[in-house]
Amino acid sequence: MITLTNNILTVEQLKKYFFTYQGIVKAVDRISFSVEEGETFGLVGESGSGKSTVAYTVVGMYRPTEGKIVYRGKDISQESKKRPHTLKKEIQIAFQDPGTSLNPAMNIKQILELPLKVHNISKNHKDCIDKIKELLKMVQLPVSYMYKYPSMIGGGEKQMVAIARALATNPSFVLLDEPTSALDVSVQAKIINMLIRFQKEFSLSYLFITHDLSLMRNVASRVAIMYLGKICEIAPTSEFFKNPLHPYTQMLLSSISVISDEEEALKPRKIISTGEIPSPVNVPPGCSFHLRCPKKMDICSQEDPVMVEVSKEHTVRCHLYTK
């Protein structure tokens, strides 16, 4: 997998376990995927499926229990502290809730100044102020916002500041951890369009995490579905929505509420969502989805299926497709 040259990030057999009094939480369990240079790779799953843990591990907030994270040919599976300074500049993250990811005691200028100072991007004070103004202009916020505090501005604007902060260091890879899930649709549309524009302008690669499949349809070039720490299905976006294979994917797609009849026609019928995601402490044996699966077979409760490639670039982890 590493031999492919145009991959900016390759994750191989990544494991992240948390050891708690209740038992081992297998938040991420042997997942592999790769993000190509300049693409938006989507990661979808319900809450508790381990999407954010993947992001935090890639960015270095957690140390992987096992497995490899390769960034542009370099192994970066060490802890954040041991990562080289330049690497931190390259990989940035925007968090889900802008209300908590911005320091309420700092004003916007101080927030945007910090990455510039840490990475020695601006030479002097004036340069720094200019750069901050430029950043604010880039995300279409008035320059007068520099001396406002996060609590004084709206949720959408906070997220814009968070994105500006992530882009301050000129990264090439940005992790977007549900950047718009706390926002209204009209604001979400603005932010998403802005992100798409930045991607073209600065040739960024995104790892886009969300639980909203209809949003994913419009931003990602490839999509991976996660369930209980494992990836069920990876496919290019158009193929994925035309021909969903894994029963869980079908269930997810059938549960989306849509706003037009054309979309209704795309949803797989006759699959009705049942049950809930089990606790990651007691993962069911065999395929972790078998308790909710409408197409369950005997083998599902005994053996964990492996990833099989069904068609080009479309892989699925389900016993239905092993032969």
Place this chain on the structure above:
Amino acid sequence: MNFMPNPLLEIKDLHVWFKVFEGILKVLDGVNFTVQPGEKVGLVGEMGCGKTTTMKAIMRLLPMPPAIIPKGEILFKGKDILKMGQVKLRQIRKKEISMIFQDPTAALNPVFTVGTQLQDAVRFAEKSGKNTEKEDIRTRAIQVLKEVSLPDPERVLQNYPIQLSGGMRQRVCISMALVSTNELLIADEPGTSLDVTIKDQILRLLKELGEKRDTSIILISHALGAVRGMTDRLYVMYAGSMVEVAKTKDLFAHPLHPYSQGLLAATPRLTGGGIGEGIDGRIPEYINPPKGCRFHPRCKDAMPVCKDKKPPFFKVDENHEVACFLFQNCR
């Protein structure tokens, strides 16, 4: 539909203000809203546009010192809820209207078991308060839990809310709202804090229960998709007043108000093809709201008249009304 003789609930020109340190927040600015018996009505709008405030006003749950209601009527079966005494109000909350809140975690008390809380609700709803036998109350509690298809209701009764998952908690909240036979059920974003698959289950459950019991439902949501399959009629709300009302199908097919159009365009679609540009700006400050139509600073089609006069509802056809001067000739 608006001219049917006896609506179940009718809100007329409701204003709700909040007194705060900086002045007066004029949140609701003349809300008009009707629900017919047995009808499922949707209410969509962005955060902070006053959806929940309207519903809390119906239930008289607004904290009254900061909140003031300078104008308006809320008629439930012809009687004004705002003028009711405590005894009558209790009767209404007990038998006629109940509400499901947005966040099930916050709606349940964490220090009591589900059983305690649910049985309290049952005891409150039963007419003969003290005389009801303990066993009867318990049976009724188990029965409502079964109705919302919770597995193993006996165990759930002994659990604390924290021991249940989000979906289960929301089911408990729904069952609590269902203990008395109600005529109006207000569901305030019942699936927003839940995952898609669970949300789908909850919405389906509400739909089934609504059909089975023939209750009227007001479904509030900030996502347009959620109300599409569930409701007959849909209101769109912006900054404290209704801007458009129509049959749900018509509204999705031909949205007329620039705000509704913007909302629909901004919603990501499964068919792909990118997302609309969204609407510039944000909901106005309620301390000093824009004069005239509150949407005019964000509106692409704003005309001079929008700046000084608040548009009334213009009737476009039988069931479709829109509060925008673009359609003033349609009346």
